[in-house]
Amino acid sequence: MAGKQLKMILATDCGSTTTKAILIELTDQGYRLKTRGEAPTTVEAPFEDVTKGVLNAIMEVEELSGLKILDGDQIIHPMRDDKTGVDVYVSTSSAGGGLQMMVAGVVKAMTGESAERAALGAGSIVMDVLASNDGRLPHQKIERIRQLRPDMILLSGGIDGGTVSHVVELAEILAAANPKPRLGQNYKLPVIYAGNKKAQKDIEATLGEITDLDIIENIRPVLEVENLGPARDKIHDLFMEHVMAQAPGYKKLMTWTDAPIMPTPGAVGSLIEMVARQEKISVVGVDIGGATTDIFSVFQGQFNRTVSANLGMSYSVCNVLAEAGLENVLRWVPIDIDEGELTNRIGNKMIRPTTVPQSLEELIIEQAIAREALRLSFIQHKSFAVKLKGVQQERTISDAFDQSGSGETLVDMMELDLLVGSGGVLSHAPRREQAMRMMIDAFVPEGITQLAVDSIFMMPQLGVMANIENEEMAESARKAAVEVFEKDCLIRLGTCIAPAGKPKPGSVILTAEFDIPGEGVKTVELKTGEIIVIPASYQGIKAKLTPAKNMTMGKDRGEALETEVFGGTVGLVLDGRGRPFELSKEKALRIENLNKWSKATNEYPDTDMLGGN
């Protein structure tokens, strides 16, 4: 059925500090971002009503667009005429700490991991994974549950018809802990049971009285199948009914929206999943924030999300230092710096998280830390995004024995088509070249990979638009989400072309021919350890890439590849540093290389003045 054509769409994202509104309009060139507005989030005292921040952000949109959207404190929808109201209003939220969950499964690497994947996919922060075999004694688990006070618990375990005692034992541990929800002291803690069907009655008997129990389909009905959909949907429902309903002002906000409010990361994930599906590509999306780094990926059609809870650029910047080690941060800095002073500086960024780098030296240090935060988050993601664990993917029984954390990762950098970065340090880097370099150095893409940044972090709003279920609006809203994502959300940086293999020093490792429209054919020889940038705007460019005999572009070693690549604000970046890529251990050479690559990519104004050479 052809739905209604939406002309004006309003979407907000209520973050912990800022509420961001975007207005999307149907124009002659399809759906485009008309304007945006933002205002401080008003969840906490003294306001304690999220709708105030939403209204303020919308008022800014009104002023900038010349449209009348508000009638008092009501959003006018549907549209009354071309200048009054919007067709649809939707919102996401991560205010008040987002959705915090605890999950439990019988075997940590099986149902435990499946439950974790379902919770992460729904956009939650997983505070802990309890499992019968997690090495903790029952009283330790009970203490942990009591301390954490999650928003909800997802309990899974056992295949349908298998033994019930293990999963019931987990339920008994939960019952003994008698956990209280984080918000709303007078409510029972929501618990979702998605385990062995045969144990449902016993679970009901154990937890039915003391928790708000929901029983849904098993997340792992048989060993070979992971069924995450129902658990994700139920998490979203409960997020609305319980968590959001407890947060100040959300009951009112829920009555305004035309679709359920989604947790912010859940919305971003679903957008990335949709783009990957529609374009049949492999995608990695990263959002590096002040406290956490979220990574989303779609490889072989399987979606995965991880949250590195304490890898961020301000609140948890010292944790990046602790986890990566000072040496690893400093290896990206082409200047001599006193280590004690550096740690104090980073510590001061943690305790004064809103400051910005004024000097070039501060910027270089901040971007060095970002490389390490991204690198560590991606390592975590790779170890979590392993085979089998996607929705409804089947595998043979013999494969099922491999499904621990040691299972083969789905992440294949040679297969990766698009890498999208967002978060202040990437989206607001003074030069786009810096964002491109940070992502290349941290993710080390292989072969041909397009890179982009989210200009103003509107992926959450586009994600919730893509999830509107109302039949009349769904098609148009989805179309709007995809079009705006392509045209206004993404800033295309260009393409990284990186032959994989261990290059021989001084040798040519790739010969590339690019037929750039309007400029003719350019031939480039890429030598070991070099980075070459070819300026080219975002357009299709025919390319013939011939790697050296010991290198590969995804085919056999030495085999040429004819394909189409895309430029961007930075252009085509040919990375001859080899894969795997390692920085020299020798300090002088490392600094020389960093400065060489920086100059080649026009990354920084002039690092020589900092005294590094």
Place this chain on the structure above:
Amino acid sequence: MAHSYTPGLKVLHEAKVHKDRILPLKGEVVVKLNDAVKPDDIVARTHLPGTVQMVNVGNLLNIDPSDVEAVMCKPIGSSYTKGEMIAETKGFFGLFKSNVLAPIDCTCEAVSAITGQVVLRDAPIPVEVDAYIRGTVSKVYPEEGVVIEADAVFIQGIFGIGGESRGELAVVTETREDELTEDMIKPEHAGKVLVGGSFLSLKAYQKALRMKVAGIVVGGFNYFDLEEILGYTLGVAITGSEDLVTSLVLTEGYGEIRMGSRTFDLLKQHHGKFTSINGATQIRAGVIRPEIVIPLDNADLKGSTNVSQVNEGIQAGSLVRVIRAPYFGRIGTVISLPPELQKMESETMVRVAEINIDDEVMTIPRANLEMVETD
């Protein structure tokens, strides 16, 4: 007139301080509205449920889980002392009996017929909340706790470790530039809150711990020395639960940074007064900063600070502190707040403020300024 909302730390010579003293679980409030309280007075108490131990009696006695309840010595809800028999099998004709003993003094809370687990709960743990500061009870939340109100000097630090502490205030450095050194900490400082100038070394802090100093307020401390004290690398600034004799409050940050003159002068003015401090810090949404509270006697009151005034934000004439390199720790006066974005050396485009620091005009990102809230 242009102004900018910039976070600042409070340095108030006189303020109405309200402190919530709330129980972790509902319990009993033991003071009344308008009662005068001293810091150590208990204002509310409760009992936390005891820890839980689970004993799989089914497995231990090798019997079916559904039979466990039948072999329990007492009904659910009964108490056992440590070592007392909780379950026993009948054996063969009264012989070869096996049994399970209580691992702790406990109450049997539940018996599972599916898993054979018996849930044993330890005795409740008493919890008491004290008044923390000298003042009066200004509000009572029945069964939950109270609010203590006091007219006091109120100073916020930027970062701290260790929880609530209290003692007589002793300013031990001559000036705010001086380091609080090891030799300045003496046995007579036990139980006192010491104030230093620009820096405290790890060795000096360790001496303070040995001397049982109640707390230290100082300008700066090395970030990398925290690991030695805490036993772990501090990755995120959430502190307060550390079990330390000496709570530490930094007024400026990490490194050697002279204490703000108003902070130092105010503390010096109250040398010898009884002071409550709390090192607890949480730098996340809902930020918590460490604090120093010096309750004032009626004779000391001169009229409390107009808080609304100090919350107005930065404007021309405001006293501000730079909180990021390259001018970290410098204090100056705002000359103007140009509305347009300006490019910094890092090429970052930011809103700036023009500041007069020691008669030199500097352009600093507004985000890198902190209001020095004084009165």
